[in-house]
Amino acid sequence: MIRLLAFFLLGLLAQSRAEETWDVVRVGRVDYVTLASFLKFYGLKGSEEVNPQRSFDLTGSSGSMNLSVDSREMRWKGARYWLSHPVRQVNGVTLLPRVDLVKTFDPLLRPNAEIPKQPLLGVVVDPGHGGGDQGTRAARRLNEKDANFDVARRLVRLLDKAGIPWVLTRNRDIYVDHADRSKKASDRRGYIFVSIHFNEDSSRETTGWETYALSPQYAPSTSSGGTLIGDEDEIWPGNQFDHQNFLLTQAIHRAAVLSKSNAPADRGVKRARFKVLRLARAPSVLVEGGFMSNPREAALLKTEEYRQQVARWIFEGILAYKRSQEAPEESARLKVAVTETPQASPAKLEGVPDFRSKADVSDAAVAPGGAGQPTPVAPGVSRPEIPKTVSKTNPPVDSSAAAERNGIKTKENPVRKAQSGELEIRKAIPVTPGKTE
Numbered sequence: 041m042i043r044l045l046a047f048f049l050l051g052l053l054a055q056s057r058a059e060e061t062w063d064v065v066r067v068g069r070v071d072y073v074t075l076a077s078f079l080k081f082y083g084l085k086g087s088e089e090v091n092p093q094r095s096f097d098l099t100g101s102s103g104s105m106n107l108s109v110d111s112r113e114m115r116w117k118g119a120r121y122w123l124s125h126p127v128r129q130v131n132g133v134t135l136l137p138r139v140d141l142v143k144t145f146d147p148l149l150r151p152n153a154e155i156p157k158q159p160l161l162g163v164v165v166d167p168g169h170g171g172g173d174q175g176t177r178a179a180r181r182l183n184e185k186d187a188n189f190d191v192a193r194r195l196v197r198l199l200d201k202a203g204i205p206w207v208l209t210r211n212r213d214i215y216v217d218h219a220d221r222s223k224k225a226s227d228r229r230g231y232i233f234v235s236i237h238f239n240e241d242s243s244r245e246t247t248g249w250e251t252y253a254l255s256p257q258y259a260p261s262t263s264s265g266g267t268l269i270g271d272e273d274e275i276w277p278g279n280q281f282d283h284q285n286f287l288l289t290q291a292i293h294r295a296a297v298l299s300k301s302n303a304p305a306d307r308g309v310k311r312a313r314f315k316v317l318r319l320a321r322a323p324s325v326l327v328e329g330g331f332m333s334n335p336r337e338a339a340l341l342k343t344e345e346y347r348q349q350v351a352r353w354i355f356e357g358i359l360a361y362k363r364s365q366e367a368p369e370e371s372a373r374l375k376v377a378v379t380e381t382p383q384a385s386p387a388k389l390e391g392v393p394d395f396r397s398k399a400d401v402s403d404a405a406v407a408p409g410g411a412g413q414p415t416p417v418a419p420g421v422s423r424p425e426i427p428k429t430v431s432k433t434n435p436p437v438d439s440s441a442a443a444e445r446n447g448i449k450t451k452e453n454p455v456r457k458a459q460s461g462e463l464e465i466r467k468a469i470p471v472t473p474g475k476t477e
């Protein structure tokens with residue numbers, strides 16, 4: 041009897057150890073986890089055998105996602121998201137970027153797990169630009185700075201009605217320094233920072249809504265095309281809120297692009313190192329609520345109804361985020377654990393590896409042709425052999441996004457990138473014919 045019990049316990053131990061294991065694989069300079077360990081950990085339905093020519097679905101208790109090999113594009117419950125690096129397939133093994141495991145997938149699949157809640161006590165509303173800084177300009181005298189300000193005023197009226205305290209970073213047409221804007225949020229405990237902008241593109245055809253969270257440490261910005269450009273290692277004050285930044289950003293994004301009426305085209309939840317996002321010591325988001333360079337969206341933005349609609353979408357997103365920070369922690373955790381893998385022990389939910397510091401990473405692993413020295417890994421993480429075929433795919437450096445460091449937005453220009461980059465990188469940038477992204 042005792043022997044039987046011992047066997048049973050040993051069996052349980054072996055099972056839970058297996059479930060806590062992440063298979064980490066290095067491709068070039070980027071760490072990946074295997075799709076198999078991802079499926080197992082989150083109890084998702086989906087095959088680990090993936091056809092690289094087609095997109096694939098993974099379904100869990102809280103929703104389903106759609107991914108494609110060699111693409112950074114991800115769809116989650118009907119909305120579009122951009123991963124930091126493309127999904128890879130090496131020797132038939134499908135791989136997901138490790139930084140996205142921690143900073144994108146985990147907040148979506150376990151929004152209430154482990155990270156302390158930050159109850160929302162107020163909102164710093166930031167109408168972008170002002171004074172001599174006009175921002176984007178549409179035809180027929182519509183300035184971005186004015187549209188931003190008008191939407192901001194409409195938003196604070198909605199917040200007022202809901203009893204949510206707010207502060208504007210500017211209450212008239214003046215220029216306010218980025219640092220001073222962010223400071224308004226840093227100075228107020230429990231406030232979030234919401235920056236309102238409108239977009240422009242060299243093509244008048246480009247339309248739609250994109251919503252930005254600060255790029256996590258070690259993650260390239262979306263505009264970099266998935267390559268590491270050298271500014272990723274730095275950590276900014278805003279990075280301590282990565283989890284909340286992302287939840288807030290996607291809440292606002294979803295409120296707009298999944299709206300039942302007038303929904304703008306979905307350009308995705310993106311990441312960037314905009315100065316206001318870097319500096320705010322508070323959960324932060326930057327909204328690009330449409331293209332003033334597109335005649336149709338510019339015409340819409342000239343109507344009060346549409347500007348009110350934009351303000352309402354942002355407001356609804358803020359409310360959804362607020363609720364997410366009030367939800368009890370246990371419920372969602374159990375939901376993920378129980379519905380999909382009833383046999384699993386709850387202990388496995390503690391096992392998402394922290395994204396470890398680059399200082400731990402041995403350069404030898406990047407050297408062409410060789411697996412190099414074994415790299416130290418976080419506890420509970422096992423590291424299989426690095427496939428030799430992929431250790432040469434070290435992405436070239438693209439310096440174009442360096443301007444972001446100075447708070448200057450760089451526009452995505454995949455066409456130019458595709459021409460300058462090697463085949464590997466061209467494949468990494470999803471280009472839809474007839475679309476400008």
Ligand SMILES: [Zn+2]
Binds near residue numbers: 168169236238
């Ligand atoms: Zn702007």
